[in-house]
Amino acid sequence: xxxxxxxxxxxxxxxxxxxxxxxxxxxxxxxxxxxxxxxxxxxxxxxxxxxxxxxxxxxxxxxxxxxxxxxxxxxxxxxxxxxxxxxxxxxxxxxxxxxxxxxxxxxxxxxxxxxxxxxxxxxxxxxxxxxxxxxxxxxxxxxxxxxxxxxxxxxxxxxxxxxxxxxxxxxxxxxxxxxxxxxxxxxxxxxxxxxxxxxxxxxxxxxxxxxxxxxxxxxxxxxxxxxxxxxxxxxxxxxxxxxxxxxxxxxxxxxxxxxxxxxxxxxxxxxxxxxxxxxxxxxxxxxxxxxxxxxx
Numbered sequence: 001x002x003x004x005x006x007x008x009x010x011x012x013x014x015x016x017x018x019x020x021x022x023x024x025x026x027x028x029x030x031x032x033x034x035x036x037x038x039x040x041x042x043x044x045x046x047x048x049x050x051x052x053x054x055x056x057x058x059x060x061x062x063x064x065x066x067x068x069x070x071x072x073x074x075x076x077x078x079x080x081x082x083x084x085x086x087x088x089x090x091x092x093x094x095x096x097x098x099x100x101x102x103x104x105x106x107x108x109x110x111x112x113x114x115x116x117x118x119x120x121x122x123x124x125x126x127x128x129x130x131x132x133x134x135x136x137x138x139x140x141x142x143x144x145x146x147x148x149x150x151x152x153x154x155x156x157x158x159x160x161x162x163x164x165x166x167x168x169x170x171x172x173x174x175x176x177x178x179x180x181x182x183x184x185x186x187x188x189x190x191x192x193x194x195x196x197x198x199x200x201x202x203x204x205x206x207x208x209x210x211x212x213x214x215x216x217x218x219x220x221x222x223x224x225x226x227x228x229x230x231x232x233x234x235x236x237x238x239x240x241x242x243x244x245x246x247x248x249x250x251x252x253x254x255x256x257x258x259x260x261x262x263x264x265x266x267x268x269x270x271x272x273x274x275x276x277x278x279x280x281x282x283x284x285x286x287x288x289x290x291x292x293x294x295x296x
Contacts, residue, residue, distance in 0.1 A: 001044025006177040012047040018260030023055020025262040033066035043271035051081035057089030064117040081128035082109035099131035103142040125152045130164040140171030180207035185290040211257040238272045246276030
């Protein structure tokens with residue numbers, strides 16, 4: 001499995017396992033969660049994507065219990081996120097859903113995540129959503145602080161636009177290492193809006209959430225695209241999911257797709273995407289099918 005360097009001493013697997021729905025699984029037992037992680041490891045997928053809010057603020061704890069006493073923690077990199085406060089879990093009494101990028105919240109979130117995941121370090125901490133009420137100087141200083149403490153190895157953001165990124169980075173001494181944004185064949189505007197370009201300019205690899213467009217790729221509404229994916233997949237001995245993810249992998253921005261599924265059978269096939277060969281014309285065939293028209 002290809003590795004992506006974020007810092008001189010930290011790299012992630014090119015394909016990432018997303019734990020957004022881990023708390024929604026009918027089986028959240030220690031053995032079942034361990035089986036998911038071990039299936040990823042067998043494919044060279046070592047990076048696990050979390051967030052404090054996932055599973056109603058319970059997903060990190062589910063993962064932590066599965067790692068307890070196993071040695072799994074030392075085989076993986078953990079990406080997690082903070083700043084979304086929703087009326088659920090430990091924030092059940094919140095009057096409204098909001099974002100909190102204050103120092104107090106970031107420090108508390110790191111401590112919660114470390115405790116729930118039963119670890120002494122977070123490999124990458126992301127600010128989950130741009131905060132329109134952000135004090136960039138306070139937020140930047142807090143992110144520098146958690147890295148300096150050794151509790152967080154690197155920091156980044158999620159869903160940020162260029163102006164959000166530059167505002168925060170201008171108030172930090174620690175470099176931001178990634179931006180996790182929505183990218184897929186159907187959510188393709190990032191390739192022309194500048195979202196991907198500004199990261200490429202800085203030689204920063206983006207992470208891509210919902211690389212299968214939340215399953216919309218496989219709906220009847222997108223039957224032409226699905227048929228095209230199936231044709232390419234059949235020719236290369238993989239399914240349409242692998243081809244859709246390979247479309248992201250083929251891009252020179254070194255995109256890291258975050259693959260979220262609770263099915264052990266599907267987890268076992270995540271790495272099939274890395275087997276797909278995709279030339280420029282094939283990439284554009286899929287792109288224009290997704291757009292519904294040829295490029296100008």
